[in-house]
Amino acid sequence: MQSAAKAPYRATFRVQTVGIEQVEQCANEDYELIPDFANQYAQMAIFKVGDDVRQDMLALQLMRLFQNIFQQEGLELFLYTYRVIATSPGMGVIECVPNALSREDIGRNTEVGLFEYYRHVYGKADSAKFQNARRNFVISMAGYSIALFMLQIKDRHNGNIMIDSEGHIIHIDFGFMFESSPGGNMGFEPDIKLTAEMILIMGDLTAPAFQWFKELCIKGYLALRPYRHHFQTLVALMLDTGLPCFRGHTLEQLNARFKPDASEAEAARYMHDVINRCAHSLRTRVYDIIQWYQNQIPY
Known part of the structure; x- marks a missing residue:
């Protein structure tokens, strides 16, 4: 993660589900919560110090709005919106993505590309298990590609990309978005991270799976356009927080990405x-190489 050197601490808790009445009773000094092991589960979280996680909260809140719109429009697009709580401007708690490995860890442990990793975990490319994992990869790649583009999320090295046990791709750590980016806000990375190994899982640029990926991206993008004012309002509420992602033109640039004056056909061609x-x-490749030389993150 971007703030790996800023005193992160990972811990696992036993979490118990309780009702509203029990929460209200907790204010009573005489009340004692009785452990109910049948309703408990393990929850891993990261405590971060020296890093403002409010930007992550904003990104994930916007992604939840994406999810609601996709679901409302009947689109099968996957986003995992893990929970983040800012306890102060420089501290916070972040839920760990369960049953997932970062692309960095996969590279360190296996030294193979994603396609070979999928074949190792899910079997031959024509097997039902592999096909289901590929399907999960496509619907999550499409969901996150829309999010990366609309929110201009950067710093997409392999430490910030995860693969879960079902084959979904999941992006984490949104320390650079909108108008901020690594290298002094130079905006070097492309709008979407779409590498050769990601495309290979879908086949190639002409394969049915890749064409379906593009179709999902376009349909998802078109579904968001009528709700652009909802996104602008949510972002506008945060403009006075002083977050580094706001540099004076955030709303103007966000609105432009919705192509408000374009027809649906023109907007589809744009996406x-x-x-x-x-x-x-090539810029994606160069950025990954830079991350390898600077931080030894495999690519």
Whole structure:
């Protein structure tokens, strides 16, 4: 994560589900919560000090709005919106993504590409298990590609990308978004991280799975456009917080990405062009190489 050097502490808790009445009774000094092991589960979390997680909270709140719209429109797009709580401007608690490995860890443990990793975990490419994992990869790649583009999320090295046990891709750590980016806000990375190994899982640029991925991206993008004012309002409420992602033109640039004056066909072509421009982007490759030399993150 971006703040790996800023005193993170990982811990696992036993969490018990309780009702509203029990929560209210906790204010009573005489009340004692009785452990109910049948309703408990393990929850891993990271405590972070020296890092403002309010930006992560904003990104995930916007993604939840994405999820609601996708569900309302009947679109099968996957986003995992893990929980983040800011306890102060420089401290916070972050839920760990369960049953998932970072692409960095996969690279360190196996030294193989994603396609080979999927074949190792899920079996041959024509097996039902692999096909289901590929399907999960496509619907999550499409969901996160829309989010990366609309929120301009950067710093997409392999330490910030995870693969869960069902084959979904999950992005974490949103320390750079909107108008902020690594290297002094130079905006070096492309709008979407779409590498050769990601495309290979879907086949190639002409494969049915990749065409379905593009179709999902376009449909998801078109579904968001009528709700652009909802996103602008939510972002506007945070403009006075002093978060580094706001540099004076956030709302203007966000609105422009919705293409409010374009027809639906024009907006569809716009999103199609964004995907094509990002596929096999040399800038993505260069950024991963830089992360390898600076932080030894495999790519």
